[in-house]
Every structure is written in structure tokens, then in C-alpha cells.
Amino acid sequence: MRRARGGRQTGGVSGEWLRYWRCDDRPVEAMHARFNRHVYHRHSHETYSFGVTDAGVQEFRCRGAGHRSTAGMVMAFNPDDPHDxxxxxxxxxxxxxxxxxxxLVAGALAGAAAGTRRxxxxxxxxxxxxxxVLADGLRRLHASLLGPAPALLRDELLDAVIxxxxxxxxxxxxxxxxxxxxARVIARRARDVLxxxxxxxxxxxxLAAAAGASRFAVYRAFRAxxxxxPSDYQRQLRLRAARRHLxxxxxxxEAAALAGFADQSHLTRWFVRVYGITPDMFRRSAGAVRSR
Structure with missing residues (x-):
């Protein structure tokens, strides 16, 4: 992970702030933030996401239940795990x-000693x-990503955390x-169309015609x-496409138009609701080598 750039956004509502970093050549991103009024819209990521609450209490719904994370707790989301x-x-x-x-998760596990991985x-x-223990490891990895650190150390910490x-x-x-x-068959057919x-x-x-079911059966199966x-899933696919263009x-x-959004403001509004950062901050966070 040699090429990267970070971004910082300060002065938000009620003292909200965030720092954001992403790698140019690997699917690794990191964020450090304080939120008070910001509310994440229900969404999911293509990645595994591991978080640590530093202070305060955050609440979210995931897998049909409500959860609370307080200081020191670790949050673990699988790819495509919807949450707010x-x-x-x-x-x-x-x-x-x-x-x-x-x-990257598969690669790290494949490199682990025989008999120690699932x-x-x-x-x-x-x-x-x-x-x-896991929380401490995540903090050390996070600090190496957002702060100056040798590339080899970042790679080692990443593998160790996984x-x-x-x-x-x-x-x-x-x-x-x-x-x-x-229901899985119906949902998969609808997803393929989307x-x-x-x-x-x-x-x-x-979607109903493609799935071979009524529109109400498709909706129920897709949610389950x-x-x-389905409309949220389609918007999420558009957001992911916008990220790739950015x-x-x-x-x-241009990214907004190519990804199917009505205009730049429409993309920005949903980008912030889902990812907590603006498209401009995301776009500017890549393309430079981190100073050491």
C-alpha cells in the first residue's frame, strides 16, 4: 500500500469532523470521525468493514436487530451487510x-499457517x-493508514488484523x-436484472417479469x-459506480451522469447520507504518495 492520499473535513455541524484515506492500488479505506447529528442511510459495502468506537455511543440496525456500540467495542460488517x-x-x-x-481477506487467510484458518x-x-485485543489491533492498523508509516508495516498490520x-x-x-x-431464486433473478x-x-x-413472480413477491423476497x-439496491449500485468514476x-x-444520478447535487446528497463524506473529498483522496 504505497500510493495513497488522505483528506480532512472539519467545522461540521455541532463540532463534527472526519479524516478519510483510501489506497490507490488496493481495496482498503479508512475513516476517523466524530458525528453528532449525521445519520447514515441504510446501505452496505462491497468490503469487510471493521470499526472501533473511541467515545460516546452509536446505534445502528443490522440483520433485523438494533445494536449499540460504546467505547472500546468492535463493529464487524460482512460484505453487503445492510446497516444504518x-x-x-x-x-x-x-x-x-x-x-x-x-x-485481501482471502489472500491474508491463504497466507496464514496451515490449520489456523477457516x-x-x-x-x-x-x-x-x-x-x-482486536480493538487494539484495529487502532494500530488505523493509525498506520491515516498517519505516516512504512508501507511494509502497514501491510503487516493489515494481515495481522485480518x-x-x-x-x-x-x-x-x-x-x-x-x-x-x-425466495432466494426470486431475489437473485431480480438482482441480476438490477x-x-x-x-x-x-x-x-x-423485475417481476424477470423473476417469474408478482411484484409483491419480488419485493418481499428481495428484502428478506x-x-x-430493490430501489435502495439500485441506488447503491449507482453509488458504487460513481465511486469508481470518481x-x-x-x-x-460527469461521474453523477455516468452513474445514473439526475445531477451533481443529487449524487452529493446521497453520497453524504451513505458514506459520510462528499464526492469531492473522496475524489481528492487519491493520486499522491504519502509523505513519510
């Missing part, structure tokens, strides 16, 4: 989070974990029965399997 987020009281909260692509990609059944998180907190069994097979045609102004009847309404250096207005 907000302050648990008027004092707000401070937290740090690292997003790690599944391919087969396949890990699954974190509990979104909040009390584990001071292996530690899997050994200490992961499971292959989510511990709860999933949707019936029929993935191929997310730029289009699709309607419920189009993916945790989001990372490639395209202007915000």
Missing part, C-alpha cells in the same frame, strides 16, 4: 473504521464484538435460518434476502 447508523445520545460519538476488500471467506455473525479478526470473532454459520430457497440495468429507470413489473428494497479522476458532475 446514528448517535445514541446528544453527545455524539467518535469512531474509526477500516474497509477491506474480500480479495475454509472460504469468513462470516461475522455478530456485528458488535467485545474484544480489547487473521486476528477471523480467529477471534468469525464463524461460518450466521446462527439463524435464512429465507426459503424459492446489476445489468441499474442505469435504467426500471419499474416493479420489469438482501436486506434492502476514483478514476472524473469530475463530479
Amino acid at each position: 447508523g446514528r448517535a445514541g445520545d446528544e453527545l455524539g460519538f467518535v469512531y474509526r473504521i477500516v474497509h477491506i476488500g474480500p480479495e 475454509p472460504g471467506l469468513p462470516l461475522f455473525a455478530e456485528p458488535v464484538v467485545r474484544d480489547p 487473521v486476528s479478526a477471523v480467529r477471534r470473532a468469525a464463524t461460518r454459520d450466521p446462527g439463524a435460518p435464512g429465507p426459503p430457497p424459492g 446489476a445489468a440495468r441499474f442505469l435504467e429507470d426500471l419499474d416493479a413489473e420489469t 434476502v438482501y436486506g434492502l428494497a 476514483a478514476a479522476g472524473r469530475p463530479i458532475a
